[in-house]
Structure formats: C-alpha cells, structure tokens
Amino acid sequence: MHNVDERWFGVGRSLLEDPAEAGAQACREAIAGRQPTLLLVFAALRHSTQAMAEAVHAAAGGDVLMIGCSTAGEFTSDGRGSGVVVTALGGPGFTASVRAIEHDSMDLYEAGVTAASSLDDIDAEHRVVLLLGDGRSGDQQEMVRGAYSVAGAGVPLVGGCAADDLTQTGTVSFVSDGATVRVLPNAVLGAALGSPSPLGVGLAHGWHKIGEPMVVTRSEGGKIYELDGEPALDTYLRRTGAAPGLGDDPAAFLTFAAVRPLGLARRTGEDIRIIFEADPAERSISGLADTPEGAMVWFMEGDRENVVDAAAVATREAIGELGRDALGVLVFDCSVRLIALGGDGVDLAGERVRDVLKPVPYSGFFSNGEIVRRANAKGMHHLSVAALAVS
Numbered sequence: 001m002h003n004v005d006e007r008w009f010g011v012g013r014s015l016l017e018d019p020a021e022a023g024a025q026a027c028r029e030a031i032a033g034r035q036p037t038l039l040l041v042f043a044a045l046r047h048s049t050q051a052m053a054e055a056v057h058a059a060a061g062g063d064v065l066m067i068g069c070s071t072a073g074e075f076t077s078d079g080r081g082s083g084v085v086v087t088a089l090g091g092p093g094f095t096a097s098v099r100a101i102e103h104d105s106m107d108l109y110e111a112g113v114t115a116a117s118s119l120d121d122i123d124a125e126h127r128v129v130l131l132l133g134d135g136r137s138g139d140q141q142e143m144v145r146g147a148y149s150v151a152g153a154g155v156p157l158v159g160g161c162a163a164d165d166l167t168q169t170g171t172v173s174f175v176s177d178g179a180t181v182r183v184l185p186n187a188v189l190g191a192a193l194g195s196p197s198p199l200g201v202g203l204a205h206g207w208h209k210i211g212e213p214m215v216v217t218r219s220e221g222g223k224i225y226e227l228d229g230e231p232a233l234d235t236y237l238r239r240t241g242a243a244p245g246l247g248d249d250p251a252a253f254l255t256f257a258a259v260r261p262l263g264l265a266r267r268t269g270e271d272i273r274i275i276f277e278a279d280p281a282e283r284s285i286s287g288l289a290d291t292p293e294g295a296m297v298w299f300m301e302g303d304r305e306n307v308v309d310a311a312a313v314a315t316r317e318a319i320g321e322l323g324r325d326a327l328g329v330l331v332f333d334c335s336v337r338l339i340a341l342g343g344d345g346v347d348l349a350g351e352r353v354r355d356v357l358k359p360v361p362y363s364g365f366f367s368n369g370e371i372v373r374r375a376n377a378k379g380m381h382h383l384s385v386a387a388l389a390v391s
Contacts, residue, residue, distance in 0.1 A: 013074070
C-alpha cells in the first residue's frame with residue numbers, strides 16, 4: 001500500500017486451489033478494510049468461475065464496480081503464479097464507470113464504442129479508458145478503433161486482451177455494475193477511470209527490424225496471402241530459414257513463428273504482428289491483427305536483453321508521465337513473451353519492474369494482445385508490454 005493524498009492502490013494475490021476462497025483472500029488483501037471505487041480481477045482459467053467473481057465482490061462489501069478476465073498467468077510485486085490477483089483503487093477523487101459487451105451482441109467496432117461510452121459518466125481532470133478485449137474474437141484493432149472514436153486523442157486507452165492459459169479454448173470475463181455479478185465468455189469490457197491527478201501510460205517491446213522490407217501485396221484482415229507478390233507462406237519460410245514443410249505442422253509452426261514476428265511500419269516505429277498460423281493449401285499466414293494491403297513490413301528480431309527489459313521500460317515511461325509519485329501500476333504483458341523469454345527470462349523481467357517501482361505496488365497479467373492508444377500509436381500491440389501508472 002502506497003498512499004498519496006489519501007487515494008490508494010491495493011493489490012492482493014492468492015494461489016489457493018478453491019476459486020472462491022482464492023478470490024476472497026486476494027480481495028481482502030487488496031482492500032485492507034477500505035472502500036474501493038473499482039476492482040480489477042485477473043484469474044487463471046480454472047479460477048475464472050461465477051463463484052470466484054461473486055466471492056471477490058462480496059469480500060469488498062458488494063455494491064462495487066468490477067471488471068476482470070481470465071489470463072495466461074498473473075503477477076504482482078510478490079511474483080507470478082496461477083490463481084487470482086485483485087487490484088483495488090479508492091479514496092477521494094477516484095471515479096469509475098464500467099461497460100460490458102457480450103461476444104455475440106454486436107460487432108467489435110461497436111463494442112469499442114460502447115466500452116468507451118463509460119467516459120460519459122466521468123467528469124475529472126484526468127481520465128483513461130481501461131479496455132479488456134478478447135484475444136479469440138477476431139481483429140481487436142476494430143474494438144480499439146471504436147473506443148478511440150469516442151475517447152479521441154485526449155483520453156488514452158490502455159489494457160489487454162483476455163487469455164485462456166494458452167489453451168485456445170476461449171476466454172472468460174467478470175463484471176459488476178455494483179449490484180449484479182456476471183461472468184461472460186469472450187466479452188469486451190471497458191472501465192473509465194477519473195482522477196484529480198495524472199495518469200501515465202507506457203509501451204515497449206524490445207524488438208528491432210532486420211533484413212529488407214516487404215510489401216503486403218494481398219491480405220484480408222489478419223490473413224496475409226502475398227508478400228512482394230509471392231505466396232506469403234513461401235516468403236515467410238524462406239526468409240526465416242525454416243524447413244519447407246513447417247507449415248504442415250500447426251503446433252510446430254506456432255512455436256517457431258511466435259518468436260519470429262513481422263513489424264508493421266508506423267510513423268513512430270513498428271507495430272508487431274505475431275504470426276500464429278499457416279494454411280499450406282492456400283500458402284497464406286495469419287496474424288492476430290489486421291495487416292493492410294500496401295503496408296510495409298519487416299521481420300523482427302528480439303535482442304534478449306532488450307526484450308527482457310521491455311516491461312521495465314514501459315513501466316518507467318508510464319510513471320515518467322506522472323510528474324509525481326505513483327500510487328501503483330497496472331502492467332499488461334504479452335503471453336507469447338512467456339514462450340520467447342522462457343520462465344527465467346520472465347522472472348528476470350519481473351525483477352526489473354520491481355527494481356523500477358519499489359516500494360510502489362503493481363499487478364497485471366499475461367494477455368493475448370496489449371492495448372495502448374494515444375495520438376501517435378494505432379492501439380493494438382503484440383509481443384509488447386503496456387503499463388498504466390496511477391497517482
């Protein structure tokens with residue numbers, strides 16, 4: 001717990017096997033007897049149950065706003081694990097409002113519009129929209145675009161996409177408007193947060209482009225059919241030095257391609273596009289977000305030291321925007337970094353975040369896509385780390 005002007009940011013973690021007991025324990029630790037304005041709940045897929053969500057809500061006394069989702073792992077200042085992490089914010093000046101969009105109720109652009117409409121309820125000097133998308137339901141860039149159409153350049157968007165412990169089975173979200181607690185599959189959630197003092201946002205990835213650029217000559221959404229006028233899979237396999245038949249083995253291709261992403265040229269650098277699937281019949285490759293025709297792309301390479309350091313860099317950037325002490329930090333780290341860095345590398349990345357922040361608490365989860373939308377960034381990111389610092 002770290003107080004500034006009586007506002008507070010509390011974090012609780014539980015690795016208990018029973019989901020409800022874990023949720024209650026984590027919530028009690030986070031609130032420490034105080035009345036929260038907003039709860040954020042990140043949980044392992046096996047803990048992502050109605051009983052857990054209701055136990056968290058009840059432990060906070062009920063009648064509290066809440067959003068959260070399933071993950072590929074959670075972490076706090078105490079380390080990483082697989083259980084339940086609850087983050088609570090409260091005290092004079094914090095205001096919040098939440099929205100939830102069920103996966104089958106509208107398209108992703110409209111889901112983003114609805115999520116960001118939570119801003120309508122917030123009148124504060126500093127505002128941010130927290131977005132929890134769904135890493136399984138199409139191009140989440142559309143969700144970010146919709147949210148940006150409401151928020152505009154003056155209100156940053158930050159967050160991550162729910163994950164499913166890398167099982168590819170579907171994600172779970174938790175939400176409460178204060179009265180009822182709902183658990184939804186593959187949903188989009190938004191929470192507007194208002195504060196009388198600054199909110200800072202950071203983003204980093206640690207990857208750099210290599211080799212000659214390529215033009216995306218045919219694509220549709222996240223699927224790339226041609227690079228430089230050739231079948232995309234053939235170009236990808238040749239340029240990465242992969243075995244010609246790798247595209248025939250989905251699991252082997254995913255493991256290989258996850259750490260050999262493409263960089264999409266932007267005015268301010270590169271957005272990373274993870275390649276996760278190949279279609280050997282049509283010779284296409286698929287990414288987790290839109291890669292438009294005519295775009296310039298490069299292969300990206302990760303210097304291990306810089307990739308490890310990305311979480312600390314994003315955190316430093318976020319707290320640097322505050323101009324004052326931070327109460328706490330939310331961190332959204334890419335689940336594919338678990339593959340890219342391995343357990344030792346991920347633990348080292350966490351140590352570096354702790355070194356940057358101590359004694360300030362932080363919490364977060366491994367996500368299926370990271371969200372930072374400011375005036376100079378498109379919004380949907382992969383193999384990246386996003387951070388929100390609260391003061």
